[in-house]
Amino acid sequence: MLTGSGLIQTLAPRIERVAGRLPRRVFVLTSAPSWALWSEVFLTSFAEPPVVLFLEPGEKFKTMGSAERLLREMARAGGDRGSLLIAFGGGIVGDVGGFLAAIFLRGIPYVQVPTTLLAQVASSVGGKTGVNLPEGKNLVGSFNHPLAVFADIGILGTLPDRELRAGLMESVKAGIIRDRALVRFMEEHVDEVLGREPKALEKVIGASIRMKASVVNRDERESGLRMILNLGHTVGHALEQATGYKTLLHGEAIGWGMIAALCIARQRGTIGNSQFERLVRLVHLYGPLPALKLKATKVVAATGGDKKNVGGVRRFVLPIGIGDAGVVEDVTPAELEAAVAYMLARAGEQKP
């Protein structure tokens, strides 16, 4: 994992260093908008231009069908086991790119070059890759670690404001579950962070990545500890599914999902009232989160399809104070309904 500025201009020699040599055939998986902005800079360090593959932007293209189309393009372009793939884009490009690399010819090496804040923090550590099924998010995939991750902070300058805010939900999460100091920093430096001051951004992104890496390294296969990274995901995934993956950015769904989880935690007393108020405020400081017009029953029903539910048990990550969290399996339907109702009430107050 390398975080810094100017990485994209110098990618070819960097890949050569981690891969031993620059492979004969290099594929770049990207999205048309990212490529339109960055192709010129990207290509400067390559003597021979890589084969560019495009994934349409949006969660609804994160499918087995897209994967098949891209794998076929790779086969037709003469991809072989010595080829390498660069995933250059946001979280979806990273997830799909890592999955393609995992299954093309039973595995070729790949590197991640995340272009969004969310991807830099969330998708670049842990080796989770995959696609969605109509039945739910990320139901298909592999654990597949990239050779390297190049997180270029410089690229965030071009990020739309909404995506920056959605990405910062990942840092809010990191603070809540593991890093009191990050919570405080984010409370005290809202303007600097949202104003993209490099020092503030590097501080927040660096802390988020370190938190994630330390948790993941201690729990590669997600058997225990790593579960806490899913704070906000049980309800967040349900929201994405209930809105057809169209209305919400992933970080925004996780933002609302965290509010639901905070609500359950307050009911159970694992956080106090003032901690609850403080953390809900923190989520909103990095909002606004989009308004939601959903029935609570629909959201509750959608929580059943999350893949963390082993044997039908609905797993929830709940914060314990500020800077710690645990996993419970006994959240009752009544607790869940109350939390979703609270969240939807807050979401109704948002401007649409």
Place this chain on the structure above:
Amino acid sequence: MLTGSGLIQTLAPRIERVAGRLPRRVFVLTSAPSWALWSEVFLTSFAEPPVVLFLEPGEKFKTMGSAERLLREMARAGGDRGSLLIAFGGGIVGDVGGFLAAIFLRGIPYVQVPTTLLAQVASSVGGKTGVNLPEGKNLVGSFNHPLAVFADIGILGTLPDRELRAGLMESVKAGIIRDRALVRFMEEHVDEVLGREPKALEKVIGASIRMKASVVNRDERESGLRMILNLGHTVGHALEQATGYKTLLHGEAIGWGMIAALCIARQRGTIGNSQFERLVRLVHLYGPLPALKLKATKVVAATGGDKKNVGGVRRFVLPIGIGDAGVVEDVTPAELEAAVAYMLARAGEQKP
């Protein structure tokens, strides 16, 4: 790897032993013909019936589309990370089943219960799983080892004669590349083996599996030694592709492919004339191989799409005497054309 009789009747306790417990949700991937023959025996040891998933028989259903359909069925049936999959069928069921297990929820455990000779010998060791693309065979997949392989020799009694013979091509191959004694045994016991005498079958299958396991264990990622297992595959895959995966069983295609490889080896002098005649005769002893009506140019062109061709080099496994083999990358178009022409001439002499 457990080889023996009566394994299918006692599968549930055997799985319990290797998996620690019998999972709440067990999936069986199988084909309708296998299931029609064996479901009653299969189900005797299960207190709760597993969820049965069907794959249509035939190479042309070994696709990303089939994989997606089956993954969706697994999601809808409530599959979770504690689920287990049993691949119960021939090589295609094994390949697709192992792939589903590799990518469903980023990996669930699975066991192989191969029902054909070819699958018992070939697909059960090495952890190769996957599906085809229109661009070529096995271009997508994973290395994914099963928890256990249960090879029930008893099931071979119901195998159609043609499939038995096609499966034995794998043993012929094992003998040619690594086991002189197996070559001799198969020459001297044709009637006993084709007559399915248990002792003869166990001898041949056991030797083939041991050969494969010893090669694979020394070379997990197929970087070098393991390549020799692909004897007959360069031309064999081309034949399957040129016939649209409809005319030939996999073992039959490998049989013809071995004849082409033997032909090149004789031209290069890595085997002598009498060794050539002896090994070609051995292939035919376990035939007949189906007749082929193909143009040599079409077959030669189709060899280009094989995934073993790193950076455009066409790799060939060539026998060296009897019981050894090596990999070459410098087979010229002229050599290949001559070998394919010889093979097609022999194939033209076969009764259609």
